[in-house]
Amino acid sequence: METNGRVKKKYLSVLTDLESKLREGHYGPGRKLPSVREATTLYGCSAGTIVRAYAELERRHEIYSIPQSGFYAVARSRDTSDPDEGGKIDFASASPDEEMFPYLDFQHCLNRAIDRHKTSLFTYGNPQGLDTLRQTLVSHFAGDQVFAKAENIVVTSGAQQALDILAKMAFPNGKKTVLVEQPGYDLYLRFLEAEGIPVRGFPRTSEGIDLAELEKMFASGEVKFFYTMSRFQNPLGTSYREEERKAIAKLAGKYDTYVVEDDYVADLGGGRRYEPIFSYDRNDHTIYVKSFSKIVFPGLRLGAAVLPEALRAIFQAHKRYGDASLLSQAALEVYIRNGMYDRHKHAIASQYAERMMTLNEALGACDDEGIIEAADVREGVYIQFKLPRTVNLDRMTKQLAERGVLVVPGKEFYLSDYGDWDKFLRISVSRAKKDRIEEGVRAIVEEAKRCNRK
Template sequence: MRKYDKVLMEMEQQISGGSYRSGHKLPSVRSAAARYGCSVSTVIRAYRELEQKHVIYSIPQSGYYVVEQPGEGSLEAEDGIIDFGSASPDLNVFPYLDFQHCLNKAIDTYKYHLFTYGETQGLAALRQTLVPHLADAQVFAAPGRIFITSGVQQALGILAKMPFPNGKETVLVEQPSYDIYLRFLEAEGIPVCGIPRSGGGIDLQLLEEYFRTGGIKFFYTMSRYHNPLGTSYTKEERQAIARLAGKYDVYVVEDDYMADLGDSRPFDPIAAFDRSGHVIYLKSFSKIIFPGLSLGAAVLPEPLLPVFKAHKSYMDTSLLSQAALDIYIKNGMYERHKHKIRSLYAERMARLNEALLRYNSAGLIEAPRVDSGIYMQMKLPQTVNLEQLEKRLHKRKIRVVSGKGFYLSGYLEREKFLRISISRARPEHIATGVAAIVEEAAATGWW
């Protein structure tokens, strides 16, 4: 991260975290430069950007002050609720002012172009901007292979219904997997079958058998920070999946929706190991910015482009939103916000791991260690009554999500678990919530 970006991010964190409250004076330019170990010009530039975003204001001959924001920081959880259920991003870290600035800039930059129908593939400028953005994640694609979609959901729907060059029809999904997509596949009557995946990974021999004999059109997977497991495939597993796809002419739909919320360690997705053109890479911008943006990107192999375009058929995502996202990425705001939200979620996940070590000493709950992302699977003994556990936790104002919905309707090899999300859980409430889950699980399971 550039020095300027780091300084600006730290300033924003101090303001949003309450170190500098509404109306308070910020350090002088020289003292701030000394504090951050940077030049005076870097501080001036950062203050000017904060001023443009209406976070601070200047008074001649006096200095810079924090703008009073009525209601800012007041988006707390409902009274007494410990929310381990919501998958939505934390409302308190939505980049409202940043994105508002980008929306205004987009209108100034693109003017009347925003009021046309646009291209089916999406705004050309954004697709071009995404080339280096995706390359940072080791996904290399020309703009012509990138489609902007109305969230990842639209891409998943199109892929399920369109024919593939391999002539196969069955969709293979991990079990458990993304509940909304499972319900869609079942409702649309798409041929679908499941393969077990646990916190320990997937049986590659069984996967190869499905690829070889199952008439598999594509394999839908989340390689990184799986929903609901929270775990990621090892490098060896990702390499093997890419190799098997080419060997048996099976496509892989890699839903990398958590690409920006992981830790800073390198992680090459399955697409990075694709040598045969069998991996479709999907990326969402909803988890990192806000769900209402409803923008995603699909990177497709060349043979799939004409069919996917025909099924998408028209421009159906807001050009203004696309233009604003283009500017948001280009000016470095996206990168800064990514680091901010990464550190926030990493802290909460660390607290979750610490709480499990403290309160789950008897080993009632099985949970893989997850260092980033937002999800963790808490596996329970078969003796636990899941419905009763949910009711008891609800009475204690603790929201959790049962693992039941993350399986295909007829799938029998189910684990009994809770999916825990830390995206909306207040850090100071996490330990209390975990202690209650362990206590109530023991009470309902006659442990």
């Protein structure tokens, strides 16, 4: 007899696959889905698992049933503001695909949260975050190998708020300079420059970083913290190797330099085991920051930071108000506790992995001359299309836009005074429709060849 864990895993696998087929149009509007008996054979599971999956899809209004006939796909409405509606292929947007937003699940969680907490949700709340959510996050983070006490977790109004506070506040090491990866997260770079915060760039490529050079930077005694996206870095899309993560953690403790690890899309790992830098830190010098907006929807505006003991009081002094919505926090707590978060993250991780695979296959098929250099990125949402130095990047980006292909040029991901920057496009599969990815890649290859000055 199958264990409960195996039954649950099979159910989630079936449900995820059915959702994927509905979303990608495999079952068009009004088309009949396999009968329960057919689906049982197709998926190699019990009839109860299929019935449960169909019931969940019906509750979500993804399918409908006709007595004595079967289950049918519901027509999917599209927002007329969707850029793909105008014939555009969107490789630029960093926002999650709206068709993947868990509207109905989260609506249910909002109602449950109100019933559970009632009037307490409409007060100012604790600046550190809802106590029950922080307790829930203890076990949630443990799944990512981030072991923390609830008192060291602070819920923020998006991950960006945590990053902003960390940049502005004084650190116990007395240092001033923020070290950032180049290329790196563009919005944070612009924030640091606008606020006049001392900042220096450190080169990172799809192959990783030079650890000896990083040690020299840490040993200089100037670096307050090193800001890094260790996993699925924006814009490169690559992740640090295990030896790099271990070394960074060790260097931080050795030179009293902190590491701010922005694990913004940790949930897109598809179940592959990955220990963040935080898990290797034996000196309490890593701040772990995570966003929930990327995995649920941007409007949620919730993030969390796991702080070393030495930083707790200073951070909380800067975050004096309970500015993160208590209702959203309570709903997120229900969403995680009920297993909906895990199910949703597996579904979207699978979707993005399929798009990334399609992208890689398309590049291999279209770029017979190898004009574009791309790392082997199979998960996450970003990948770097590195171009020859002779390509006129501005002209190429403009010509692609005229052809309806939206991309982001790489120069935006560097500090304004950083001189040694590569020519590349950051390609995002977040909003790219799977059936148009090859068309978009072909256009990029064609324009790269056209704009490559001889």
